Amino acid sequence: MTLKLYAHPFSSYCQKVLIALYENGTPFEWRTLSPDNPQVLEEFAALWPIRRFPLLVDEGRTVTESTIIIEYLGLHYPGPVTLIPDDRRAALEVREMDRFFDLYVSTPQQKIVFDSLRPEAERDARGVADARHMLDTAYSWLDRTMARRTWAAGEHFSLADCAAAPALFYADWTHRIGAAFEHVIAYRQRLLARPSFARAVDEARPYRPLFPLGAPQRD
Numbered sequence: 001m002t003l004k005l006y007a008h009p010f011s012s013y014c015q016k017v018l019i020a021l022y023e024n025g026t027p028f029e030w031r032t033l034s035p036d037n038p039q040v041l042e043e044f045a046a047l048w049p050i051r052r053f054p055l056l057v058d059e060g061r062t063v064t065e066s067t068i069i070i071e072y073l074g075l076h077y078p079g080p081v082t083l084i085p086d087d088r089r090a091a092l093e094v095r096e097m098d099r100f101f102d103l104y105v106s107t108p109q110q111k112i113v114f115d116s117l118r119p120e121a122e123r124d125a126r127g128v129a130d131a132r133h134m135l136d137t138a139y140s141w142l143d144r145t146m147a148r149r150t151w152a153a154g155e156h157f158s159l160a161d162c163a164a165a166p167a168l169f170y171a172d173w174t175h176r177i178g179a180a181f182e183h184v185i186a187y188r189q190r191l192l193a194r195p196s197f198a199r200a201v202d203e204a205r206p207y208r209p210l211f212p213l214g215a216p217q218r219d
C-alpha cells in the first residue's frame, strides 16, 4: 500500500477524492484527521502547513488540492473509470465544471457554515447574503445546464461529478435547492445513487451531529 490519505470522512473535499478512489477501487491507507489521533494531526501539519485537507502522500511525495489529487491518481494509478478524458477538449469541459462546483457551490456553502461558527459579533452578514445569492445563481445556471446532461460534463462520470456530489450534498443542507430547480435535484439524486458516493455518504453518517447548522433528517 503506497498511498496514504490524510482526510476526514465528513469533509466535502475529502469525499470528492474518496469518490475517485472508490470509483477505481484504488487501495489506500486512511490517515484520519481527528482529535483522537494527535499523531496523525501532527504529521499532517508538518507535511502541509496550510492545513487544508485532503492530502495525499505517495512514497514520500505529497499531493495537495482535491482536483490535483484526482489528476495525480488518473496519471499514476489509472483504473477502469477515466475521470479526466484523454481528449483535451473534453477534458477542458470537465475541468471547467470542476471549477464551477468548487468555486461557486462549495466556496459559498462553506462561507455560510464557517460564518455560523463565529461568535455573533464577528459574523459577516453581507458576506453570507452574497454567498446565498451566489448559490441561487449557481443553482439556476446548473439547472439549465443539467437539463441536457446525465453527468456534469456530459454522458460520462468524471472529475466534475466527484466535485459536484459533496458540493451539492452539503449545499442543499445549507441553502436548500428550490423545487423549481428540478434538474439540479434530479442530478443530486443520481449522484447519491452512484455507489462510490453512496459509500462516502454512509461512512460519514456517524459524524452528522457535527454539522454546525444542524443536519436534516435526510440525505
Ligand SMILES: N[C@@H](CCC(=O)N[C@@H](CS)C(=O)NCC(=O)O)C(=O)O
Pocket: 011, 012, 013, 014, 051, 052, 053, 054, 064, 065, 066, 067
Ligand atoms: N481547495 C482545497 C479545499 C480544501 C478544504 O477547504 N478542505 C476543508 C475540509 S472540507 C478544510 O481543510 N477545512 C479546514 C479549515 O478550513 O481549517 C481542495 O480542493 O482540496
